[in-house]
Amino acid sequence: MPRLLTARDVADVLRIHEKTVKRMLRTGAQDGRKVNPEHLHGFKIGGKGPWKVRQAELDRFIALHEVNGIEE
Numbered sequence: 001m002p003r004l005l006t007a008r009d010v011a012d013v014l015r016i017h018e019k020t021v022k023r024m025l026r027t028g029a030q031d032g033r034k035v036n037p038e039h040l041h042g043f044k045i046g047g048k049g050p051w052k053v054r055q056a057e058l059d060r061f062i063a064l065h066e067v068n069g070i071e072e
Contacts, residue, residue, distance in 0.1 A: 003055040
């Protein structure tokens with residue numbers, strides 16, 4: 001079973017505000033049937049409740065947006 005993360009979990013990993021993550025998820029959801037790989041994609045179970053993001057989706061998003069040559 002894939003690991004599901006909350007918006008807060010994603011915010012902690014990306015070191016951004018939870019509201020920013022929710023805005024990113026809403027933007028990805030507004031694409032409707034067109035899947036834009038640039039966006040972070042998540043879902044709400046039954047269309048309600050808190051956002052959920054699969055760990056694999058977060059990993060894909062990070063890999064797509066990481067800047068080469070910059071390390072912590």
